[in-house]
Amino acid sequence: MEEIPAARTVARETLVDTAVRYAEDRHWDVVPGTSVHGTPQGRRCGCGQPACSAPGAHPLHRDWAKQAGGGPALIRRWWSETPDASILLPTGRSFEVIDVPEQAGCLALARLERMGLPLGPVIATPTRRVQFFVLPGARDKMADMLHRIGWGSSAIDLVCRGDGDFVVAPPSPMGVSGAATWAREPTEANRWLPEARELLSPIAYACGRAMADA
Template sequence: MEEILGTRQLARDTLVETAVRYAEDRHWEVVPGTSVQDTGLGRQCSCGHPACSAPGAHPLHRDWAAQAASGPAMIRRWWAEHPDAAILLPTGRVFEVIDVPEQAGCLALARLERLGLALGPVIATPTRRMQFFVLPGARDKMPDMLRRAGWGSSAIDLVCRGDGDYVVAPPSRMGASGTATWAREPTEANRWLPEARELISPIAYACGRAMAEA
């Protein structure tokens, strides 16, 4: 029992310290999300809705977009009140995210590496998605970029997350699936994010190939 409690405390410490590091090192705004709770009925979202569609993966506060902060004091206060809260990063401010299926994301990573293209951080979610960080402004241009790359906006499973949306950051726990992890961690080498147009052709190709194989 002491070992289990110690593991939980370590996870909580990791969440708050990681949230602070995102704010201080990357200047990313952070908001607290809900958490996954182990109950007698299994794992449930802390929001209290038994049929929650995104347990542990949605904002804790309704006005989360207005409350987003990059100040360590506020972040520590939030996690002192909700130590198991997921770390959510608003998109459309410092970065946007190209969100694709895991198989396509892995294919895209390999292709981008072969082409020698610069990459930003990449999240791998336990829901089998991969999320590529790019500079803001991509979402409005995405339909045109996909057409230029030879794909209709509805032809492939590719979503651009911008203003008004968010991603669940590692090491947050998401439902019964597991935790979000970094496929490409934030480092000094990828501090400067790429433009979406630099990556979209290889990523769209990978999405199309994965869809054809499926």
């Protein structure tokens, strides 16, 4: 399986500096997530639940959707209270995300670039998912778009994350083995996001191919 090349690291920045940069440079809303702590029993979520299924990958506050914002002062206050909180980016506002398994994501990235199709930022997670940023409005149309290109909405492992959902932004630690990273980081070249329909056929094909290989 082709590996996703690592993007430029932002490890020298603190989490709060990175969160502020996302808000100021990209105008993305952010919200703090839980943290991940090392213990003698392994990495555990800061939520305090020993059996948490998403360490570092869920909101710190119950009313996170209402609290999410892009003001630097607000962001710095949040991270002054919890400096190791993960950075969550609410979806359905400035962008939505097409979320697929790692193998399909690798295949899709290679195929999209060979075809010369536009790409927005792309996240790779330690939970072996790849997330493609697209313009908002895709989720409500996703089932119909998949049907039109010959895929049933439940035939492949493809999820569109929109309003009421979120993604964990790099370089936040998450899961039990690593951190979210940029497979394609945000730059001036990808400031204008593609529409989901521009990318969907190659991504769906890659999902189907990965399923067949499995």
